[in-house]
Amino acid sequence: xxxxxxxxxxxxxxxxxxxxxxxxxxxxxxxxxxxxxxxxxxxxxxxxxxxxxxxxxxxxxxxxxxxxxxxxxxxxxxxxxxxxxxxxxxxxxxxxxxxxxxxxxxxxxxxxxxxxxxxxxxxxxxxxxxxxxxxxxxxxxxxxxxxxxxxxxxxxxxxxxxxxxxxxxxxxxxxxxxxxxxxxxxxxxxxxxxxxxxxxxxxxxxxxxxxxxxxxxxxxxxxxxxxxxxxxxxxxxxxxxxxxxxxxxxxxxxxxxxxxxxxxxxxxxxxxxxxxxxxxxxxxxxxxxxxxxxxxxxxxxxxxxxxxxxxxxxxxxxxxxxxxxxxxxxxxxxxxxxxxxxxxxxxxxxxxxxxxxxxxxxxxxxxxxxxxxxxxxxxxxxxxxxxxxxxxxxxxxxxxxxxxxxxxxxxxxxxxxxxxxxxxxxxxxxxxxxxxxxxxxxxxxxxxxxxxxxxxx
Amino acid sequence: xxxxxxxxxxxxxxxxxxxxxxxxxxxxxxxxxxxxxxxxxxxxxxxxxxxxxxxxxxxxxxxxxxxxxxxxxxxxxxxxxxxxxxxxxxxxxxxxxxxxxxxxxxxxxxxxxxxxxxxxxxxxxxxxxxxxxxxxxxxxxxxxxxxxxxxxxxxxxxxxxxxxxxxxxxxxxxxxxxxxxxxxxxxxxxxxxxxxxxxxxxxxxxxxxxxxxxxxxxxxxxxxxxxxxxxxxxxxxxxxxxxxxxxxxxxxxxxxxxxxxxxxxxxxxxxxxxxxxxxxxxxxxxxxxxxxxxxxxxxxxxxxxxxxxxxxxx
Numbered sequence: 001x002x003x004x005x006x007x008x009x010x011x012x013x014x015x016x017x018x019x020x021x022x023x024x025x026x027x028x029x030x031x032x033x034x035x036x037x038x039x040x041x042x043x044x045x046x047x048x049x050x051x052x053x054x055x056x057x058x059x060x061x062x063x064x065x066x067x068x069x070x071x072x073x074x075x076x077x078x079x080x081x082x083x084x085x086x087x088x089x090x091x092x093x094x095x096x097x098x099x100x101x102x103x104x105x106x107x108x109x110x111x112x113x114x115x116x117x118x119x120x121x122x123x124x125x126x127x128x129x130x131x132x133x134x135x136x137x138x139x140x141x142x143x144x145x146x147x148x149x150x151x152x153x154x155x156x157x158x159x160x161x162x163x164x165x166x167x168x169x170x171x172x173x174x175x176x177x178x179x180x181x182x183x184x185x186x187x188x189x190x191x192x193x194x195x196x197x198x199x200x201x202x203x204x205x206x207x208x209x210x211x212x213x214x215x216x217x218x219x220x221x222x223x224x225x226x227x228x229x230x231x232x233x234x235x236x237x238x239x240x241x242x243x244x245x246x247x248x249x250x251x252x253x254x255x256x257x258x259x260x261x262x263x264x265x266x267x268x269x270x271x272x273x274x275x276x277x278x279x280x281x282x283x284x285x286x287x288x289x290x291x292x293x294x295x296x297x298x299x300x301x302x303x304x305x306x307x308x309x310x311x312x313x314x315x316x317x318x319x320x321x322x323x324x325x326x327x328x329x330x331x332x333x334x335x336x337x338x339x340x341x342x343x344x345x346x347x348x349x350x351x352x353x354x355x356x357x358x359x360x361x362x363x364x365x366x367x368x369x370x371x372x373x374x375x376x377x378x379x380x381x382x383x384x385x386x387x388x389x390x391x392x393x394x395x396x397x398x399x400x401x402x403x404x405x406x407x408x409x410x411x412x413x414x415x416x417x418x419x420x421x422x423x424x425x426x427x428x429x430x431x432x433x434x435x436x437x438x439x440x441x442x443x444x445x446x447x448x449x450x451x452x453x454x455x456x457x
Numbered sequence: 458x459x460x461x462x463x464x465x466x467x468x469x470x471x472x473x474x475x476x477x478x479x480x481x482x483x484x485x486x487x488x489x490x491x492x493x494x495x496x497x498x499x500x501x502x503x504x505x506x507x508x509x510x511x512x513x514x515x516x517x518x519x520x521x522x523x524x525x526x527x528x529x530x531x532x533x534x535x536x537x538x539x540x541x542x543x544x545x546x547x548x549x550x551x552x553x554x555x556x557x558x559x560x561x562x563x564x565x566x567x568x569x570x571x572x573x574x575x576x577x578x579x580x581x582x583x584x585x586x587x588x589x590x591x592x593x594x595x596x597x598x599x600x601x602x603x604x605x606x607x608x609x610x611x612x613x614x615x616x617x618x619x620x621x622x623x624x625x626x627x628x629x630x631x632x633x634x635x636x637x638x639x640x641x642x643x644x645x646x647x648x649x650x651x652x653x654x655x656x657x658x659x660x661x662x663x664x665x666x667x668x669x670x671x672x673x674x675x676x677x678x679x680x681x682x683x684x685x686x687x688x689x690x691x692x693x694x695x696x697x698x699x700x701x702x703x704x705x706x707x708x709x710x711x712x713x714x715x716x717x718x719x720x721x722x723x724x725x726x727x728x729x730x731x732x733x734x735x736x737x738x739x740x741x742x743x744x745x746x747x748x749x750x751x752x753x754x755x756x757x758x759x760x761x762x763x764x765x766x767x768x769x770x771x
Contacts, residue, residue: 228654345548347568
């Protein structure tokens with residue numbers, strides 16, 4: 001049942017994959033699974049209706065009305081939604097280096113529970129993914145312990161220090177599918193321009209964490225009335241959107257593909273919208289916390305609402321929701337950032353930035369976006385599965401014939417309350433604790449194999 | 458009405474009635490300090506722990522005197538921030554004090570919200586004696602108490618707060634308390650030390666002290682902590698005194714009986730002249746006296762709330 005594949009996913013043929021797959025999985029018997037009567041949502045193939053799916057081996061073999069065949073397993077999905085597994089392009093798995101926060105095993109187990117079958121692991125591990133040696137270690141760890149497909153994002157600069165570029169071509173050759181210095185923005189314009197040029201040559205996107213530290217400084221919440229009421233230092237929107245504008249300009253100059261991580265403010269959305277109109281290869285993501293909460297959530301000094309970028313004002317929240325609706329924001333990503341209780345349950349100023357999100361992003365998106373008519377169901381699947389797969393150029397996010405059989409079946413009406421006990425992540429720093437959400441993952445098929453229900457509980 | 462909160466963390470969360478209850482309770486405790494034997498048994502057998510993460514003399518002493526006049530046992534713990542960084546977490550410290558069977562923690566802390574975090578994690582009472590830039594509720598309560606004593610009311614008064622508003626917990630607590638009781642508040646400071654969005658707290662913002670004093674019934678002069686200007690937001694001392702310092706000349710143009718307050722300690726010649734500090738309009742020492750009564754009231758009320766809320770053990 002363990003799917004441990006590093007970065008090779010899309011381009012590897014079946015036979016090769018068998019060689020790459022690690023030991024603890026079941027034998028190479030081609031299982032036949034039929035999912036019947038579910039509402040199949042597959043925007044890649046413009047499908048939204050009641051169809052059956054036949055899975056054979058690791059692939060989807062057939063999508064049709066009423067498939068009647070003998071199979072090893074038939075799942076009745078009447079009343080359920082059948083969609084491609086989520087592709088979360090912003091995940092901090094923390095291993096190696098901070099296994100007290102999360103490990104590849106616990107993080108990908110959390111992913112599985114959230115219906116996330118592919119993640120892009122951020123490079124701010126210890127050591128960071130800035131050279132082949134660190135990458136090889138990460139790949140071997142993934143191969144041994146991952147429960148879902150893990151793709152690796154390399155860093156832009158060595159040590160993520162913003163001083164010297166990594167060997168982008170080499171990292172790409174060894175399996176990195178994107179680069180980012182996430183957590184920091186590259187201050188040096190010349191260096192970033194060069195990174196964009198090399199990334200274009202290597203045909204990989206550059207993911208930008210947009211923050212001018214000279215402006216955000218020691219801020220811990222959004223600058224404005226909430227920071228003022230709480231007596232905390234603020235982080236202005238300018239510190240983000242000026243860098244969004246700069247990074248888009250540099251990417252355009254280099255002809256590179258740029259992806260803006262965790263958009264938090266109205267101005268950033270506007271800048272991205274304008275750039276898209278003028279034909280720049282820019283995409284953007286929003287996190288569930290940024291499309292659910294505004295800065296008022298932080299008023300009780302609950303550090304589960306302390307993240308970077310911070311929760312902003314109500315107009316920013318509205319702009320992000322609108323951006324998701326009108327397509328300016330392409331993807332939903334969790335920015336899953338596990339931290340231990342010792343790092344979170346302390347004075348607000350001293351607490352780490354960031355929250356977990358793998359296990360709640362699907363239900364949060366259903367509850368906030370579908371229920372409020374911001375996204376249609378196919379629209380939701382685009383944001384959660386199809387678009388991130390396209391941005392990363394991986395063969396995921398679709399249920400077409402011949403596609404990888406990464407499928408989730410969800411009960412869209414079932415409600416649950418997020419509690420620490422309900423979370424598999426090693427860390428419990430969720431903004432959604434105590435919240436009632438709609439949408440429960442009932443089945444996950446990963447690479448053609450049905451994940452046992454115990455793993456989803 | 459009855460007081461039901463185990464903690465006093467700030468004035469933002471309190472209702473007008475709760476603030477008035479503290480003030481009237483303080484009023485009845487004020488007399489105790491004038492007796493020959495300055496003690497009542499209200500908190501006999503209770504233990505109050507003063508947990509100070511930031512150096513403070515006047516607030517700590519005021520709380521200590523207040524607790525002792527209520528017959529409580531008082532323990533003072535002074536912890537420098539640097540040692541805390543290396544050692545025990547705030548929550549662990551709080552739980553240890555709770556395990557000593559203390560009843561009330563009075564805490565001063567350099568981080569905003571620290572008292573909120575502590576109160577969430579212990580069952581015993583927490584009284585905020587100042588947390589970062591966030592709140593200093595007992596200071597604001599004693600300011601309001603003094604003002605009410607002097608002018609007979611709070612509703613309808615014009616109160617100007619001048620000084621480093623951005624980094625001031627005293628300013629924030631005063632704004633909440635005064636506006637809840639119906640006063641009109643103006644905050645006056647150089648632009649860089651006015652925090653963004655403060656108008657939304659229901660105050661008027663001014664950078665002209667003469668204008669801000671014009672119709673004021675009272676002026677609360679904040680201490681300018683030049684030694685702590687981490688954000689490099691302060692003007693030069695001499696410029697500050699010239700543009701915002703409270704002087705006799707400036708007061709001549711204000712209401713004759715304007716009440717001048719200061720939470721102390723005063724920087725003479727920086728935020729106000731000595732003439733004003735020691736002058737007829739100044740109530741600075743009365744504030745210190747009233748601080749005892751207000752803190753007695755707060756300690757009494759939170760202790761009583763816990764006693765009332767506790768399950769009855771037979």
